[in-house]
Amino acid sequence: MNKRTQRSEGGRREKHAEDTEEILAILKEVKDPELPFIDIVELGIVRDVFREGDAVRVDITPTYSGCPAMQVIEREVGEVLAAHGYENAQVRTVYSPAWTTDWMSEATKQKFRDYGIAPPSGVAQHGGIAELVSLRRARVTVECPYCRSSNTAERSEFGSTACKSIHFCNSCHQPFDQFKSI
């Protein structure tokens, strides 16, 4: 595989790495407001970076349609680039390909565990609607981020933010969040 087109951190398609490396390093200063230990590059929110002279354009994609963090992220991208001398920066929101947790690296998943949030497990499912309405659907075991027990139960697929579900660990009796596979 050509090194210049391989998928890199956050599932981006690298095509002009040397031009944009510095910009990406700056963008890593921007964290997800709900996940202050994860930057927007490793989360896959930054889709592409274009640079021509001192003009920069950053393409970002939302995690969920109604994610309220996107407005904050968009503003902070502009601010952090301006702070590094890139006054002429434009942020564009793109929707295709749709963001997926499948882009997340193992190193990023470990950061979730360290913070007390279970990372997305497996790959995002793509079964049909008949599977969705079946009570017999296979349930993925979610490992407790505190004690690593697999004896956990899902409490709700909707948690404190759009991207998280609520679980309970039957071993250490702690409730915990999982970053949903989507």
Added chain:
Amino acid sequence: MSPSVSDYLIRLGDDRLVLGHRLSEWCGHGPILEEDIALANIALDLIGQATLMLKLAAETEGKGRTEDELAYFRDTVDFRNVHLVEFPKGDYAFTIVRQFLFDVFSYHVLEELQKSSNTELAGIAAKGFKEARYHVRHSSEWVLRLGDGTAEGHARTQKALNELWRFTPEMFDADAIDREMAESGIGADLAAIKPKWETIVRDVLARATLTIPDDPPAMTGGRKGRHTEALGLMLAEMQSVARAYPGASW
């Protein structure tokens, strides 16, 4: 571009804006904490989808309006949602049955729209489709639990179904705009979606031991701006702050 495209996008956006707002009425009033959170999350997804669809509608229309102006400064007669989504939230059974009937519809519409020749709409649909999967799972599980649960749960769920069923044909009531959009590859083919919707809905309702009423369809007209009195009352509240303080931001 044909004015039908922005009209079509407004229909998609209005269904989700109005239902999302009705669902948000549960925030702080859910029957249990997990459901309070779930319903608010789903409302957020729907309003998020509506925002993207109305933004694209406004850009396509090219009259300089924004998605916020479409949401807050149109009157009842300019809204293009189906009647099903505009009624107050009712009890929890009413909300769950309505969500289920709409979620299965929305799942299939968004699944089709991922292939839209309008690439921006296709991207918005691909995002929304992933969310719709979670919505269908949530509402179908609750229909089963309530319908095939206690006597009171069953009675309330059956009553909700009796009240809502006659408003479902409107979702598939394709007019010239729907047909033009389907034929041009931009929109979803409602005639093709209807049997898929029926299969899933009838399967889940039967397993929930619920009986589909044989009432004739209710009056329609939502896509033409003819609404029930419920929408005007909802918009009066939803739009009040934006209209009292035009241009306010925070």
